[in-house]
Amino acid sequence: KNEVEQSPQNLTAQEGEFITINCSYSVGISALHWLQQHPGGGIVSLFMLSSGKKKHGRLIATINIQEKHSSLHITASHPRDSAVYICAVLGDTDKLIFGTGTRLQVFP
């Protein structure tokens, strides 16, 4: 079993829909990261969380430390949100452990 699990693996949506991507982890962490990877391979960091909730534009990230679970929400989705979203946790070894990603496609 992977230490970081994401669901769903693939997600399609119509423009304007509310989207939720989930991340569960099984190790102790000091922080959780949400990343966005575009088709060319480059990665953009979206959020770093250690508790509660953060919001940036149409993106919202939440984390429940007790349940070892985080969610990434996209409100009013747009085709330009199409990308792979990756959850990564910073564990006791101070190294990032990555999930396998959720591939999102938003259609106009």
Place this chain on the structure above:
Amino acid sequence: SAVISQKPSRDICQRGTSLTIQCQVDSQVTMMFWYRQQPGQSLTLIATANQGSEATYESGFVIDKFPISRPNLTFSTLTVSNMSPEDSSIYLCSVENSRVRVGYTFGSGTRLTVV
């Protein structure tokens, strides 16, 4: 946050040859990280590059195959040596930003295909 320039963005290489990937950061950083992402897989840490000392390699990765240079606090290179088709992956460098909300900055990636 730091800005990373990674080159090349992609390359197609013959088996048995070597490719050197460069990452230039616009500010001084202590540690740089090199990752590999094989097709359909998550990122795997290859090594951590510290200025002035040898890189620290993760299990399964060796210096002879992935030599790393870190001549100063803003630059690092990763070489993929004696390539085989199994080395076809995206390679990314990353640095930690302790002062900003997002934690880490990643390079734009190098998509390597070995034929």
